Amino acid sequence: MNPTDNASRDLLRKIPQVNDLAAAALADDETTGLPRQVVLDATRRVVERLRETILSGSTGSLSPSEFETESLAGKVREEARRAMKPRMVKVINASGVILHTNLGRSPLSIRALEAVVRTSRGYCNLEYRLDEGTRGSRQDHLESLLCALTGAEAAVVVNNNAAAVLLVVSALAKGREVIVSRGQLVEIGDSFRLPDIMSQGGARLIEVGTTNRTRLEDFSNAIGPETALIMNIHKSNFKMVGYTEDVPLSELVELGRQHFIPVAEDLGSGSLVDLEPFGLEGEHTAGASIAQGADLVTFSGDKLLGGPQAGLIVGTAEYVEEIRRHPLARAVRSDKMAVAALEATLREYLEPDSALESLPALRMLSEPAEKVKRRANKLKRALGGSDSDSLSCEVVPETSRAGGGTLPTAEIPTFCLSVSSKRVSAAELEIALRGREPAVVCRVHEDRLLFDLRTVSDDEINELAAAIAALA
């Protein structure tokens, strides 16, 4: 329909004025509690949508009653209520991806959450020495714990690991050269590319070796008067197989020592406990890197560590001090909530066995598949045991993933509840689950929904069951 024609013009004239409509919406008793500005904005959106419908010519779907002020005011209130709801909501992660970056990576332990509430509701001694009544450092709460857990001389914590790497390069190699193997020039995701970090840090990147093979002599041949740093970067999110060769960290350290050049290792995930007993190979601990002589090691707080977002830098006192004093350190410092949560998370590791239980990420990574199966059966029972008329459910073996660019090839045996509907496609069901509160994120495979119980906790089973039951 041509927007200038008479029918459209008549309809457009029927739309109430924004102010009148907002006043009608606000006049309603139920509206108490909806801020005026939110109602006004909602009114503009409702009016704008109505105009667009008319101008697009799809007026066939409009009934005259839709132009009545009361009916439109109802829509405005609905829109305003939606706008008042928090956008950031709880998600039940049934995807089986443990360190799901889009879902907030690592969930926090109870003690980490309690520490945040305890120290952030009122004031805390973030940078205050209670013993002397003088200014302190936020690093004081973390450094000795990190040193105890990794064997390092010193430590400094920043906002995230990308910032940690940038800071290491800026503080140690600005205006000079950093040598890196071509096989390690990784992109971590969302524009974090190692070569870009080097140039942001003001360093010249010297690439050595080839994509698949780099030898010690490639590094030693590249060393010159401008060399400031040798970097070893964990490949994190990909794996190279076949005809490959990497230089072990210990050999890089020896080479660095001969030439008085520091060696930094970016571990990415950086676990504090050995995960091999759980079949998760390929990650060595931050402590192992320090033991092999790395001068600096960087890793994330919210990957395998299982804590808040943070970038942890551990190493020799001399280099850590240079990093701490660099102007960028202030720009990328951690906030008090992250410091509180990280301190509590690190304390969990003082008892490594109980850390595997108390830190959700570690618990999910290490839980035996048989225990996951019990939860899958519990979910099935909560749904009424046997198949309902419209949904069919069965517990099936599957594989979970570590996620967060960690352990990319690790296939963690798990059990899923597989659900399908006789009437509705799995793709449509998956959309409905995402729109709920709490939202549910699951996998879709061959027109079935897969709910991986490895990443669903015991106390989420009932909510998840309710969400699935609502699909029927």
Ligand SMILES: *Cc1c(COP(=O)(O)O)cnc(C)c1O
């Ligand atoms: C994840 C990762 C980073 C970035 O860490 P963030 O904490 O996400 O900033 C850097 N380097 C490597 C090798 C990584 O795996």
